[in-house]
Amino acid sequence: xxxxxxxxxxxxxxxxxxxxxxxxxxxxxxIAFIEKGEFSPxxxxxxxxxxxxxxxxxxxxxxxxxGNEK
Amino acid sequence: xxxxxRLQYPLWMxxxxxxxxxxxxxxxxxxxEIVNTDTEQSIMIxxxxxxxxxxxxxxxxxxxxxxxxxxxxxxxxxxxxxxKVSPFSIRPLEYLEQDEGMTYITRKASQKVYTFMSWxxxxxxxxxxxxxxxxxFIVWGILLVALIQYVIYYVEIRKHFKEEVE
Numbered sequence: 590x591x592x593x594x595x596x597x598x599x600x601x602x603x604x605x606x607x608x609x610x611x612x613x614x615x616x617x618x619x620i621a622f623i624e625k626g627e628f629s630p631x632x633x634x635x636x637x638x639x640x641x642x643x644x645x646x647x648x649x650x651x652x653x654x655x656g657n658e659k
Numbered sequence: 660x661x662x663x664x665r666l667q668y669p670l671w672m673x674x675x676x677x678x679x680x681x682x683x684x685x686x687x688x689x690x691x692e693i694v695n696t697d698t699e700q701s702i703m704i705x706x707x708x709x710x711x712x713x714x715x716x717x718x719x720x721x722x723x724x725x726x727x728x729x730x731x732x733x734x735x736x737x738x739x740x741x742x743k744v745s746p747f748s749i750r751p752l753e754y755l756e757q758d759e760g761m762t763y764i765t766r767k768a769s770q771k772v773y774t775f776m777s778w779x780x781x782x783x784x785x786x787x788x789x790x791x792x793x794x795x796f797i798v799w800g801i802l803l804v805a806l807i808q809y810v811i812y813y814v815e816i817r818k819h820f821k822e823e824v825e
Contacts, residue, residue, distance in 0.1 A: 618820065619760025627819065628763050 592653045596624040598642040613637040664735035665744060666820070668753040669813040671728050676806045678721050680799055685714035687795040753812065768815035772808045779804050 599609050599620075606620040613634060622628035623638075630638065632646075639646045688710040692703040729746070736743040744752045754769075755761035783804055787797045 615758040615760060619758050622760045622764070622819065628760050631759055634759060 590653050591626065591629045591650055593623060593626070593650045594644075595620070595638060595642070595649065598644060598649070599624075602642065609638070609641060612641045663755075664731055665753050665755055666816060667731070669809040669816075671724075671731075672809045673806055673813075674724060675721070675728075676802050676809070678717050678724065680802045681713055682717040682721065683795060683798045683802070685710050685717060687793070687798075753816075755816070764816060764819045768812045771811050771815050775808060775811055776804070779807070 595609075599606070604612075606617040606624075610617045610620045614637070615634065619628070619630075623630055635646050635650055639649045642649060688707060692705075694701045694703075732744060732746060742757055746752070755765050783800050786800065
């Protein structure tokens with residue numbers, strides 16, 4: 590399952606879902622879907638999110654298997 | 660987003676289908692008399708009082724709903740110039756495709772509808788062939804399938820918009 594730190598990093602930079610959505614050119618709802626884990630973004634969007642949140646994709650997204658977290 | 664016209668579109672369609680079903684009942688019950696002789700040609704359609712009321716009432720309701728629908732559609736297009744919808748578009752108006760997240764949930768909902776249609780339409784066709792039901796029931800069957808497809812689509816889309824937290 591794809592896990593992410595989008596919500597955590599977004600909060601760290603004081604961004605709302607709308608703010609982040611505008612930065613990466615998607616709707617607020619799409620940011621919410623990603624944060625809830627309902628939707629796995631494309632590589633392009635993942636790269637854009639990582640850039641906006643000043644991190645890299647590996648730090649932002651990771652696969653969690655059998656309860657083993659990163 | 661919750662008030663987006665495209666989200667409400669399935670509700671409109673459900674409403675139109677229900678009214679159409681009532682209208683079908685009204686026009687299915689008139690007494691028709693056709694006279695075609697050498698000296699006289701006439702067609703007389705006589706509606707029962709209740710059926711007549713249903714036909715006129717649902718027709719008026721349909722027109723009123725259509726006017727409100729068009730008003731809402733134009734308002735949506737005015738407020739969202741980059742995401743205009745056209746009533747004459749071949750693509751369903753309820754599709755949300757402004758980004759990959761919206762496209763994803765639209766695809767999920769459409770898959771559920773397609774699954775339902777893939778077995779409900781053949782089932783309805785068999786049902787219509789083997790049962791000696793009046794035409795009205797066949798029409799209601801088709802409208803019911805159309806209604807359920809919008810319910811499936813709407814429920815699936817709404818599920819993703821619940822508990823939206825900024």
